[in-house]
Amino acid sequence: MSATAPTNAPQDTVAAALAQLAGRSVALVGLMGAGKTTVGRRLAQVLALPFHDSDHEIEAASRMSVPELFAAYGEPEFRALEARVISRLAEEGQAVISTGGGAYMREETRERLRERAVSVWLKADLDLLMERVSRRTGRPLLKTHDPRAVMRDLMDKRYPIYGLADLTVQSRNVKREVIAQEIVEQLAAMGQGSRTDGA
Numbered sequence: 001m002s003a004t005a006p007t008n009a010p011q012d013t014v015a016a017a018l019a020q021l022a023g024r025s026v027a028l029v030g031l032m033g034a035g036k037t038t039v040g041r042r043l044a045q046v047l048a049l050p051f052h053d054s055d056h057e058i059e060a061a062s063r064m065s066v067p068e069l070f071a072a073y074g075e076p077e078f079r080a081l082e083a084r085v086i087s088r089l090a091e092e093g094q095a096v097i098s099t100g101g102g103a104y105m106r107e108e109t110r111e112r113l114r115e116r117a118v119s120v121w122l123k124a125d126l127d128l129l130m131e132r133v134s135r136r137t138g139r140p141l142l143k144t145h146d147p148r149a150v151m152r153d154l155m156d157k158r159y160p161i162y163g164l165a166d167l168t169v170q171s172r173n174v175k176r177e178v179i180a181q182e183i184v185e186q187l188a189a190m191g192q193g194s195r196t197d198g199a
């Protein structure tokens with residue numbers, strides 16, 4: 001069904017998704033290569049919302065690339081900067097926010113996103129992630145002799161936390177438009193059948 005879904009979200013589904021959001025943002029979380037940036041940009045077009053990517057915001061503000069920041073200041077400083085940037089983005093108004101892969105691991109960031117956004121985990125399997133990340137360098141955590149082992153380790157550590165996101169969408173080898181459409185559909189369906197308080 002999803003493989004043949006139209007690439008342009010029907011307007012009533014878009015309207016339903018926006019109604020469910022009720023002014024909140026959409027935050028995409030998940031591992032490197034899951035497609036947060038690519039799908040997030042497309043999702044923002046479909047929902048007619050601004051798009052922000054926390055890695056890009058950090059790079060613009062610091063005028064350094066993510067690898068340069070890691071090298072110059074270390075990962076803990078990068079994480080602190082990332083948390084501040086996401087906090088600011090979350091406050092800025094309704095948008096689609098693609099987060100850096102490690103951002104959602106921080107309790108403070110999860111809390112901020114819980115207040116202001118619906119979080120969506122783009123979940124992907126190891127082979128897909130490795131195929132995707134091999135296309136571009138610039139991911140300091142994977143600059144090792146065995147990036148696959150690092151990715152596997154990150155999956156073990158992070159998947160239970162990403163699983164706390166409000167929604168989960170399976171990332172796979174289909175067009176970005178299809179994944180964006182599935183997110184819109186899941187947003188539109190939010191609340192249906194999940195209330196237990198009779199409201």
Ligand SMILES: Nc1ncnc2c1ncn2[C@@H]1O[C@H](COP(=O)(O)OP(=O)(O)OP(=O)(O)O)[C@@H](O)[C@H]1O
Nearest residue numbers: 031032033034035036037038101132135174175176
């Ligand atoms: N649905 C898709 N179909 C084909 N290629 C895709 C799809 N989604 C993403 N890609 C490609 O996979 C690569 C990684 O995607 P992207 O940069 O969006 O991942 P990310 O989750 O933002 O990763 P990071 O956490 O490192 O920023 C890119 O080359 C992108 O073009």
Ligand SMILES: O=C(O)C1=C[C@@H](O)[C@@H](O)[C@H](O)C1
Nearest residue numbers: 032055066100101102139140
């Ligand atoms: O998964 C991660 O920890 C990272 C993902 C990227 O988006 C960048 O934020 C950085 O490379 C670290």
Ligand SMILES: [Mg+2]
Nearest residue numbers: 036037055098
């Ligand atoms: Mg990205």
